[in-house]
Structures are given as C-alpha cells and as structure tokens.
Amino acid sequence: MALGTTRRKRTTPDSVHSADPLPALEQTAHLRLWRPTLGAILGHYWWLILLVTAATTAVGVALGLAHLQTYTSTAQLMVGRAGLQQQAVPGYVQASKDLAQAYGRVIISDEVVDPVAKKVGLDRDTARARLSGTPIPNSPVVEIRATGSSAASARALAGATLVEMRDYARKQADTAGAAEKALSDYRDIVRRATRIQGNIDQVKGDLAVARGAAADRLRNRLNRLQVQLEGVSLEKTTVGSVYSSAKARGDDATALQILRSASPGVSDRSSWVQRLGFAGFAGGLIVSLALATALARRRWTRHWHH
Numbered sequence: 001m002a003l004g005t006t007r008r009k010r011t012t013p014d015s016v017h018s019a020d021p022l023p024a025l026e027q028t029a030h031l032r033l034w035r036p037t038l039g040a041i042l043g044h045y046w047w048l049i050l051l052v053t054a055a056t057t058a059v060g061v062a063l064g065l066a067h068l069q070t071y072t073s074t075a076q077l078m079v080g081r082a083g084l085q086q087q088a089v090p091g092y093v094q095a096s097k098d099l100a101q102a103y104g105r106v107i108i109s110d111e112v113v114d115p116v117a118k119k120v121g122l123d124r125d126t127a128r129a130r131l132s133g134t135p136i137p138n139s140p141v142v143e144i145r146a147t148g149s150s151a152a153s154a155r156a157l158a159g160a161t162l163v164e165m166r167d168y169a170r171k172q173a174d175t176a177g178a179a180e181k182a183l184s185d186y187r188d189i190v191r192r193a194t195r196i197q198g199n200i201d202q203v204k205g206d207l208a209v210a211r212g213a214a215a216d217r218l219r220n221r222l223n224r225l226q227v228q229l230e231g232v233s234l235e236k237t238t239v240g241s242v243y244s245s246a247k248a249r250g251d252d253a254t255a256l257q258i259l260r261s262a263s264p265g266v267s268d269r270s271s272w273v274q275r276l277g278f279a280g281f282a283g284g285l286i287v288s289l290a291l292a293t294a295l296a297r298r299r300w301t302r303h304w305h306h
Contacts, residue, residue, distance in 0.1 A: 044299075045292035052288035053281060060280020064273030071151045071265030073158040077165055078259040079103060079140040096140035102241035103165065103256065104142045107133030109238070110231040112164050119160040120153070130154075131161060141259060151265030158262035169256035182239050189236045196229045 042049070079096040106112060108128050117127035130147045144161050148154035171181070203225065207218040 041289070041292050041296045045295060048292050048295075049285070049288040052291070053284035056280040056284025056287070057277055058280070060276040060278070060283075061273055063280075064276040065269065067269065067272045067276070069149075069267045069269050071148050071154040071267055073146050073148075073151075073154040073262050073265045074260075075144045075146075075158045075162040075258075075262040076136075076260040077103070077142045077144070077162065078257045079142065097135075097138070099241050100135045100140045100142050102238040103169070104133040104135040105234045106168070106238040107131060107142075107144060107161060107165060108231070109234045110228065111235055112161065112168055113231075116157070116160045116164050119164075120156050122157075127157065130157060142256075144262075146262075148265065151267070154265035155262045162258060162262060166256050166258060186236065186239045189232055189239060193229060193232045193236060196225055196232060200225045200229065 079100045108131055110124070113124055113128045113131065116131075117124050120127065122130075132145045134143045134145065135141070136143060142165075144158055144165070146154050146158035146161060148157055200222065203218055203222045207215060207222065210218050
C-alpha cells in the first residue's frame with residue numbers, strides 16, 4: 001500500500017447502530033406504560049374537554065334565553081264551607097273531596113270555557129288549551145292553572161276562570177235547591193249528549209262515502225263534535241256529583257269558596273335555561289370525551305408503531 005494514503009475504515013452494521021440504545025428503550029417502555037385510560041385522557045386533553053363543554057353549555061343557555069316565554073298563573077278554590085259546624089257533619093269532608101275531583105274536570109268544559117273566553121278575548125279552543133284544573137290530593141281544594149304569552153294575560157285568564165267557577169257552583173245551589181237544580185241540569189245534559197252523539201253517528205255515516213274536500217269538511221266537523229261530547233260528558237259527571245253531594249249533605253257541600261286569588265304570572269324562562277344549559281353541558285361532555293379518547297388512541301398507536 002502506498003505511503004500517504006489513508007486506509008478507509010470498513011463499516012459494519014454493528015458500527016452503524018453503535019449508539020446507546022437506552023433512550024429508545026426508555027421511550028418504548030414509557031409508551032408501554034402510557035395507555036389511553038380515562039385518567040390519562042383527562043390528564044392530556046383536559047383543555048379540550050373544558051373548551052368543548054363550556055362552548056356547548058353556553059349554546060344551551062343562549063337557546064334557553066332565546067326561548068319564547070310562557071307565563072303561568074294559579075288560583076285555588078275550596079269546595080264546601082270552612083266552618084267547624086259543617087266540618088263536623090259525618091261524611092261532609094269526604095263529599096267535598098269527591099266533588100273537588102269533579103270540579104277539577106269541569107274547568108275545561110264548554111259551560112265554563114265559553115264565558116271565560118269571551119271575557120279575556122280568546123277563542124274557545126285557545127282558552128281551553130291554556131287552562132287546566134287539578135284537585136289537590138286528599139283535600140277539597142281545586143287549583144286552576146292558566147298560561148299566557150304575558151304575565152297579565154295569564155293572570156287575567158286564571159282570574160276569569162276563578163270567578164266563573166264560583167258562579168257555576170252558585171248556579172248549582174240557587175233558590176230552587178241544589179239537589180233539584182242539579183237533577184234538572186243533569187237531565188238537560190243527558191239530552192245534549194244524546195243529540196251530539198246522534199250528530200256524530202250521522203257524520204260518520206256521511207264520511208264513509210265522502211271524498212276529497214267534502215271528506216275533509218266532515219272530518220273537521222267530527223272533531224268538533226267529539227270535543228263537544230267530551231265537554232258534555234265532563235259536565236254530566238260533575239253535575240252528578242253535585243246532585244249526590246247536595247242530596248246527602250245539603251247545599252253547603254256544593255259551594256265553592258275562593259281560597260287564593262290568581263297569582264302574578266311566572267315566566268318559564270329560568271326552567272328552560274336550566275334544562276337547555278344542562279343538556280348542553282351533558283352533550284358537550286360526552287362529545288369532548290369521545291373526541292379526546294379518539295385523539296389519545298391515535299397518539300398511542302402512532303408512537304407504538306414507530
């Protein structure tokens with residue numbers, strides 16, 4: 001070999017990989033130990049979970065604030081007299097409780113809804129849809145609940161219904177006597193129910209052969225008749241209870257006393273904000289956890305294969 005020339009050192013695979021393998025082994029061991037468990041996901045992606053959950057909660061609260069408000073007003077009536085003398089009559093309290101159940105149903109009958117709707121300037125169907133009557137369990141108290149687009153409209157509807165129900169009870173206990181008046185009213189209601197049922201049967205027969213626009217008109221009339229029959233049936237049940245109570249306990253059992261006047265209308269905005277805000281929080285938490293889990297698994301898989 002000539003002088004002055006440098007002999008090139010022959011490389012081997014061992015010399016190429018002669019670097020200390022300890023750091024690579026430590027990284028592999030670290031990746032073996034780090035798995036996408038819930039604790040690891042929360043530790044690495046807490047910021048993502050917090051960001052998504054906060055955003056969806058804010059959206060839910062915003063939707064709750066933007067929701068069209070509905071106001072609710074309530075009032076209460078008590079069946080019978082509050083005096084100790086009446087309360088001491090055997091069976092008086094139970095009769096009042098039974099009658100409260102019937103009065104709770106008659107609140108949405110035509111006999112009450114029609115004059116109430118005229119007083120507050122609503123049509124019958126709208127007024128009925130915004131009214132409900134609920135007997136308080138194990139008591140002679142009936143609660144009237146009215147809704148409206150404003151606090152004033154809800155309170156006006158509840159107040160008008162309160163007065164109309166009291167007048168309705170007075171009509172059942174007029175000078176002719178509650179029992180006699182209730183019996184006469186019951187017979188009239190039965191005749192009305194029979195007439196309405198006859199109209200329903202006739203419309204059903206005509207509907208069986210009608211087509212097109214004529215069939216649509218008959219269906220609409222049938223729906224109206226069925227609503228009327230339902231209201232008349234409620235009246236019949238109530239008047240029957242009035243008759244039974246008056247016959248057994250006297251006219252005082254059928255009276256209605258105003259226990260609580262119509263309350264100011266209360267908005268449902270707060271409840272909507274709470275419900276939609278919680279829905280946004282729960283939905284955001286689920287979505288963010290799913291996204292963080294997917295990212296963690298992808299990160300672990302990529303590092304493991306490399």
